[in-house]
Amino acid sequence: MRKKRIKRIAVLTSGGDAPGMNAAIRAVTRTAIHENMKVFGVCQGYAGLIAGDFLPLGPRDVGGIIHLGGTILRSARSREFKTEAGRNKALAALQAKKIDAAIIIGGNGSQTGAYALSQLGLPVVGIASTIDNDLAGSEITIGVDTAMNIALEAIDRLKTTAASHKRAFLVEVMGRDCGYLALVAGISGGAEVIAVPEAPCRPEDIARELKEAYERGKSHGICVIAEGAEFKAADIASYFREHHERIGFELRLTALGHVQRGGAPGVFDRFLATRLGAAAVEALVRGEENVLTGLMKGAIVTTPLSEVVRAKKTLDTDLLRMAHILSR
């Protein structure tokens, strides 16, 4: 346990923005001020840290943001921070500002950066935030629920137009190399096929599944595909075009892309972000450092960043079997 009291903290958001990041910034700032700390927001993630782009944050600076998507601190993916020279510059900027500890809000890459910073001797606490839900140390991360609801709404809408024309749709959702968003949104939207990176699914499998769905009397065919799936959505769509005569129906592609990341966070993400933000400051007050705050079995917990960056979160692919049975 650390002896020195933390008096000045920096908070930053890094990587892809996620709905709920602002709620986390607000919770960190107000909890830290309650604990008599001074708070500095870092603009544009690790890039801003290297540039020494700090912004003092008071309670009013984080007012009126809990309902806003994106991040008021802005975000970035910094190549320079991946180098030793970049990290040393960041540390020097923190030292020049007399910062005692940093709170890093972000996903996998951001927490790897947080761990690297902690290895230079700075106390760091991470907050699990990414729409991809691919970060160990938190069963669900900030932004996932809102992103899934956006995907679900799109699936529901596509289903009604698909049914009117007896059409099939391929809905591509984000998630980088992780199929969580596609799997949960697909199951909740009653998709006929779900394609994720964690399980094989060839274009011919999709054609067969959708054809069988029509043969069972369905008036629509929905395939939800993760952007990281082995066969990319655009290639699957062209496979359907090339083999149109044999397959007998067309497959229209809707790629949701960044639509899923934008917009206001829902209640789940606001509440989760608020709890994780407060917990991150409380961890520092207790003398805990170099940990990630996350949600496990309904409770807010901390996990060492060293474990978080080494572990790989797995997808429950048994759910694909269940989805297959339920789409009959």
Ligand code: F6P
């Ligand atoms: O990590 C979040 C995420 O939205 C991924 O789902 C996606 O692959 C990636 O970021 C897109 O990154 P960018 O916005 O930098 O293109």
